[in-house]
Amino acid sequence: MRSLNRRDFMKAVGLTSLAAAGLRRVGAQPIHEGSAIVDRITEASRGDAAFIDDGRVIQPQREVPVFRDTDVLVVGGGTAGVAAALAALRAGVKVTIVERYGCFGGLWTAGLVLIVLCTHAPIDGKRTKMVHGIGDEILARIDSKKFGAVNYGPDSTRDATTDPEVTKYVLAKMLREEGVDIILNGWVTNAIMDGDTIKGVLFESKSGCLAIRAKVVIDGSGDGDVFDAAGAESVPHVHRIGLVHRLGNVPEGPAPEGLTLGGVTPIPGVRWVNMQGPQGDSLDVQTLTDCELDGREAIWNRLKRIQETPGYENVFLLDVASQLGVRASRTLVGTTELRLEDVLEKKEYPDVVGIGGTYSFLKGLPCPIPYGTMVPQRVENLLATGRCVAADNTMLNYTRLIAPCMLLGQAAGAAAALAVQENSTPREVNIANLQALLRQQGAYLG
Ligand SMILES: Cc1cc2nc3c(=O)[nH]c(=O)nc-3n(C[C@H](O)[C@H](O)[C@H](O)COP(=O)(O)OP(=O)(O)OC[C@H]3O[C@@H](n4cnc5c(N)ncnc54)[C@H](O)[C@@H]3O)c2cc1C
Numbered sequence: 001m002r003s004l005n006r007r008d009f010m011k012a013v014g015l016t017s018l019a020a021a022g023l024r025r026v027g028a029q030p031i032h033e034g035s036a037i038v039d040r041i042t043e044a045s046r047g048d049a050a051f052i053d054d055g056r057v058i059q060p061q062r063e064v065p066v067f068r069d070t071d072v073l074v075v076g077g078g079t080a081g082v083a084a085a086l087a088a089l090r091a092g093v094k095v096t097i098v099e100r101y102g103c104f105g106g107l108w109t110a111g112l113v114l115i116v117l118c119t120h121a122p123i124d125g126k127r128t129k130m131v132h133g134i135g136d137e138i139l140a141r142i143d144s145k146k147f148g149a150v151n152y153g154p155d156s157t158r159d160a161t162t163d164p165e166v167t168k169y170v171l172a173k174m175l176r177e178e179g180v181d182i183i184l185n186g187w188v189t190n191a192i193m194d195g196d197t198i199k200g201v202l203f204e205s206k207s208g209c210l211a212i213r214a215k216v217v218i219d220g221s222g223d224g225d226v227f228d229a230a231g232a233e234s235v236p237h238v239h240r241i242g243l244v245h246r247l248g249n250v251p252e253g254p255a256p257e258g259l260t261l262g263g264v265t266p267i268p269g270v271r272w273v274n275m276q277g278p279q280g281d282s283l284d285v286q287t288l289t290d291c292e293l294d295g296r297e298a299i300w301n302r303l304k305r306i307q308e309t310p311g312y313e314n315v316f317l318l319d320v321a322s323q324l325g326v327r328a329s330r331t332l333v334g335t336t337e338l339r340l341e342d343v344l345e346k347k348e349y350p351d352v353v354g355i356g357g358t359y360s361f362l363k364g365l366p367c368p369i370p371y372g373t374m375v376p377q378r379v380e381n382l383l384a385t386g387r388c389v390a391a392d393n394t395m396l397n398y399t400r401l402i403a404p405c406m407l408l409g410q411a412a413g414a415a416a417a418l419a420v421q422e423n424s425t426p427r428e429v430n431i432a433n434l435q436a437l438l439r440q441q442g443a444y445l446g
Contacts, residue, residue, distance in 0.1 A: 078106025336372025
């Protein structure tokens with residue numbers, strides 16, 4: 001039987017395409033509109049097959065189709081990426097977000113890390129909310145849903161814990177409602193460069209390799225995939241890699257000695273269980289593979305012990321995170337590094353773009369976040385955000401928490417939008433204008 005090529009198949013099932021409708025596109029113009037299926041995408045975007053030359057695998061040179069042209073491109077739809085996209089869009093520019101998986105929230109949702117540390121700090125002896133703006137708006141929307149959140153609200157003495165499915169839903173809804181251009185299942189693999197200036201990225205997808213051109217790119221990948229590809233300097237990290245899970249049917253009350261039953265969630269009887277995991281290089285695909293497999297073994301072994309404990313026989317494994325728990329892999333070498341000693345000495349930063357809540361090693365102090373932690377030393381038109389910004393070995397355990405990632409995201413998005421509007425670069429952005437924009441967007445800067 002003759003096998004159908006993609007074009008024949010589309011014809012056979014009656015699907016039309018832009019090309020068939022006479023809307024054939026040329027060279028550098030975007031090739032995708034709405035959900036229309038475009039002929040030849042896969043052929044063009046995959047290029048010719050690789051070949052073997054003297055035992056080496058060679059990928060032929062090829063032209064990559066341009067899938068989008070945008071003002072601000074956010075790579076990664078985790079906490080920071082989503083906040084960045086919303087902030088940039090609200091500032092009035094065109095925003096595209098590309099995420100490698102099928103949902104938003106990153107480690108907060110797909111990673112099943114559910115407690116949002118650290119939104120508050122003690123001010124004059126009173127627990128005071130530090131995280132306002134887009135981060136708090138997201139939390140309030142999650143809390144407004146049934147079983148959305150626990151411990152959110154003015155009287156709570158603890159940080160909020162959210163439900164991962166409600167969170168995924170709220171994040172996607174906010175992005176869609178406000179008009180962010182969304183690409184899911186797109187894995188960014190490289191940067192498009194003109195000297196030291198980033199011009200966009202390449203991503204792999206079921207439609208092959210595609211290009212997105214952008215005026216400013218925000219790296220919210222958590223691992224600095226984009227700034228590394230763009231040639232920005234970074235610091236490598238080996239950190240613990242965990243695999244988080246949830247348990248169902250957990251009886252009320254304290255856990256018996258030696259049993260780990262995890263933290264509360266908004267759903268009665270459901271707990272989320274953190275995992276420290278082994279130290280490893282989370283940019284190494286074999287390490288990631290081993291951590292997934294070993295992590296799952298460990299979870300089932302833990303569950304066996306729980307189910308063997310009288311009174312806990314009916315506890316079950318509800319789910320295991322679909323995103324491995326990578327804490328730190330690369331951080332940017334920025335124009336400023338957030339350092340513990342500076343925070344403890346209450347250093348003031350003229351480019352402060354957020355004030356975060358306190359954390360164990362901050363001795364009750366709130367934490368200012370300087371803009372320079374997101375700005376690469378050399379590469380232009382690029383910002384980092386979220387857990388890969390510039391911080392020392394202690395402070396990266398602060399900047400990687402969910403609440404600081406909200407602040408970093410909003411700041412990066414606002415700065416990127418301003419750079420586009422001021423026709424400047426993120427490095428040259430007017431800090432007073434940036435701070436005014438952030439305040440207008442509800443952020444607290446002290
Ligand atoms: C085991 C564990 C426990 C933790 N416990 C807590 C806790 O109790 N409380 C707390 O506040 N924080 C905790 N954290 C930290 C916190 O969850 C994360 O650091 C934070 O959510 C990071 O947000 P982010 O947006 O910077 O990155 P991520 O959540 O990692 O988001 C990055 C996004 O980018 C996408 N992406 C990555 N690479 C690409 C690419 N090349 N192309 C396209 N998309 C890409 C990812 O799929 C992801 O959606 C924990 C972390 C771990 C691992």
